[in-house]
Amino acid sequence: MKRWFATLPMYNVTPRHGALWRALLTDALRAFAQAGGPADVSTLDEPPADLMPMWRHPDLLLSQTCGYPYRMLGLDQAVRLVATPMFDADGCDGMRYRSVLVVSEAAWVRGATNLTACRGLRAACNGRDSHSGMNGLRHAAAPLARDGRFFASVVWTGSHLNSLRALAESTADVAAIDCVTLALLRDANPGLLQGVRPIGTTASAPGLPFIASRELGEQHVAALFDALDHALAADGERARALRLRGFARPAHSDYVVIERMAQIAAEFGYPDLAQP
Known part of the structure; x- marks a missing residue:
């Protein structure tokens, strides 16, 4: 029997924010189970130091990654794109x-x-x-x-x-x-x-995407997106504290801009931030 797991490791900038993200994740998983998703999902309070093996794990139900490993390090070939969060912060525009x-x-x-x-x-x-x-x-x-x-x-x-x-x-x-x-x-x-x-x-x-294992069916990906929306609406104060406005459904092609930015730097003869 598959033992799914989930964790949201990217914006735990303080212990309080970490607790709020875990609470949102718990609510999302509960709503997902009620919609027919797996009920036996473990959550990781402390994700591993090396995140890439975790993101690539076939039992990953939900996590969040950076756009660079998603587009540039081949992670997009190993996962399903679930959602991209939208935040209320200077510098954000939609997703x-x-x-x-x-x-x-x-x-x-x-x-x-x-x-x-x-x-x-x-x-x-x-x-x-x-x-x-x-x-x-x-x-x-x-x-x-x-x-x-x-x-x-x-x-x-x-x-x-x-x-x-x-x-x-x-x-x-x-x-x-x-x-x-x-x-x-x-x-x-x-x-x-x-x-x-x-x-x-x-x-x-594009912002930091929520991802799932490719072993999760497309119908479950749609249900997982709806579960995230449900968790967001369940606690307005929590959403405000996380500056979380909602979730978008991005296309894989939306993240091409990250690859293009790397290409532009290389075209200027600056492929490495830490030059020799």
């Missing part, structure tokens, strides 16, 4: 979002008030497989690069929160932060954003 380019206060004082002025500074990035922190930033900097170089160095921090800490601690100067993450952190603790300044945004792209 699309941007990253906010931010610099440390010290870099701002030294004149880094736009991306052009960040040439030769130190970048902080959450991960090599991140669209919001890496691909979007690479695309933005590519037209400004010279001989394949723009930043003096790149530190890989593991999360957007750690990238903001790197700016606050002056171990980096500039970063691209998912606008939804930034809004949730601002709601939770505005003090976390002291000492950083916004200087622009990246181009927009």
